[in-house]
Amino acid sequence: MIDTVTDAEFAARVLGSPLPVLVEFTASWCPPCRMIAPVLAELAGELAGRVEIVALDVDENPRTAAAAGVLGMPTLALYRGGEVVAQDTGARPKGAILAFLEPHLTVDSTA
DSSP: OOEEOOHHHHIIIIITOSSOEEEEEEOTTOHHHHHHHHHHHHHHHHTTTTOEEEEEETTTOHHHHHHTTOOSSSEEEEEETTEEEEEEESOOOHHHHHHHHGGGOOOOTTO
8 A cells, every 4th residue: 555645745745755756646436546556556665765656535635636737537647856747647557657657767877
């Protein structure tokens, strides 16, 4: 299971995170969201230290979902340095989610 965030925590936990953060905008009534939840939990373990993966329930946290322009679930939005660097909507297999993430998780060797 992955951590959840709320409207109240979003700025500190996602926008202020030193790591990239993948946010799954989800809803309890969404079957595709339930389908990818175990995949995201697995990726969270595999990619620990490179990316944080969290879920935000759009029904319980409408302010953040509206500000992000989320219209469909699940929406995956990758935040890096407080900005969305990639976004996709719909359930995807593990390989597709990993391919979506990988270009944004490279380590800057000049830092």
